[in-house]
Amino acid sequence: MKRSIVHMDLDTFFVSCERLKNSELIGKPVIIGGGDRGVVASCSYETRFFGVTSAMPIKMALRLCPEARVIKGDMEMYSNMSHTVTEIIQEKVPVLEKASIDEFYLDLSGMDKFFGCYKWTTEIASNITKETGLPISFALSTNKTVSKIGTGESKPVGRLQVQEELVRLFLNPLSIKKIPMVGNQTFQLLSRIGVRTIQTLSEMPVEVLHQLIGKNGIELSKKANGIDETPVVPYSERKSISTENTFAQDTIDIQGIKSILSGMVEQLGFQLRKEKWLTSTVVVKIRYSNFDTETKQFKIPYTSADHTLLKYALELFNKLYTRRIRIRLIGVKFTGLVHGCHQMNLFEDTEELISLYQTMDYLKHRFGSNSVMKASGFLK
Known part of the structure; x- marks a missing residue:
């Protein structure tokens, strides 16, 4: 059976929650973090325009974007909002995996016979925004890796479907940084030998990748070729x-x-x-x-x-x-x-x-x- 895997991601989740409390923050550069020597936990797209990123020191972020409003953050509110979104999705889908406080994987395999997976997911996303006021992006494809990359490419408030026959065409021009398992160290290592796009990575012999980065090289080669058999694990909340x-x-x-x-x-x-x-x-x-x-x-x-x-x-x-x-x-x-x-x-x-x-x-x-x-x- 052809797999239909959706990745959903609440856009700038912490910032969006704060904007529900204070509408004056809408359209303004916002940083969620704390303390002069702290780091950025989350930031709005308005700050990202200036080069601000998550995990960046607050001082550096404010040098890049002096007009940014720094807010300490409210994890209790974020947790409650995440729980509400989880309940909305759980009511609508057969298999849900909660990857983090603001990310979800949905396995809709087989549902095309009844609804049409893209239409079904669009309705769920619209329902989430209607009931919570939170913006959400999603991508639908054949596996978790492609759908997660697709969500990143579709933001903000994106809706994307990558058909099986178009997976390689979609992935090839993208930076290897887009692959979830590629951290900065791996990126630097591969960049030094001229491997910067997913297409170049996909054409490398698996044996060479294995020698370069160990056993993860085999998995990385598969993902560069649009292959990911990782299942969507049903969500259960640990107590x-x-x-x-x-x-x-x-x-x-x-x-x-x-x-x-x-x-x-x-x-x-x-x-x-x-x-x-x-x-x-x-x-x-x-x-x-x-x-x-x-x-x-x-x-x-x-x-x-x-x-x-x-x-x-x-x-x-x-x-x-x-x-x-x-x-x-x-x-x-x-x-x-x-x-x-x-x-x-x-x-x-x-x-x-x-x-x-x-x-x-x-x-x-x-x-x-x-x-x-x-x-x-x-x-x-």
């Missing part, structure tokens, strides 16, 4: 992530316990960022040697940053541990999860801190989650 540590011997070593707690928070923080979650509630649990168990929780702004989460976890532990009794178990749980990227949430953090997180996460992805840790996570 929480947690971990516990039962000590071999009951302990009253508070500094040691806090070091272990720090390591647990760091591991869960990495898991949040890896799976693209943000949490709004921190829960800490302790079990005493007499098996009495107590928990406390704290509602926080959405985040996936270790240092923020640890601050609240330690605060909760200090409030929980009120008896001079040995501790048998310590546990941490993050609940109230929503989809969102690490950089989206760090409105108050510096570019140096974000760079540190990105480097540590890269090392953990490559060498394992225990390959690098903060010193506070080790027992002395």
Whole structure:
């Protein structure tokens, strides 16, 4: 059966949400972020015209576009709006994958017999804008890669269909940067040998790509040729992530316990960022040697940053541990999860801190989650 895969993307989602609250922002250059040393979480098309991009330092963005209005951002509102859009789509489609807080994949394979996939998707997009006021773009094609690239090419408020027989014609002239798995490092590597367009990349021998960038070279070659068999995974909202540590011997070593707690928070923080979650509630649990168990929780702004989460976890532990009794178990749980990227949430953090997180996460992805840790996570 011929596949019909749709990628939908809420245009400048954070900015669009803020414009629903304040219509004076419509048509004006807007940056979502925070702090003079923070980074851009999102920006309007009016700022992009001046070269402003996501993850750019706020100071640099304001040098490029001095007239831009900087807004801290409201993750709770963005989460609620995303949930509303998700519900609208879920009511209309057989298979939905929520890729992030503002991106969705729809598998409409087989529906051409009944409705016409392009017409059906257009009606869904119009319904989303009508009910929420949010602009949305989409592209329909034979797989996730082509449809995602198509959405990017159709923005803003784009509607695009790339038929199977036109996939190569559509992809060939585009920059290799348009392929989702091509990051800056891969782009620079391929550019140095003259590979800058998808057509040139598609004509490279797979063996050469494999030698250049490893096993990902095979997958990259397929995508350059318009081939992507990745399925649309049905959406389900995760409720929480947690971990516990039962000590071999009951302990009253508070500094040691806090070091272990720090390591647990760091591991869960990495898991949040890896799976693209943000949490709004921190829960800490302790079990005493007499098996009495107590928990406390704290509602926080959405985040996936270790240092923020640890601050609240330690605060909760200090409030929980009120008896001079040995501790048998310590546990941490993050609940109230929503989809969102690490950089989206760090409105108050510096570019140096974000760079540190990105480097540590890269090392953990490559060498394992225990390959690098903060010193506070080790027992002395």
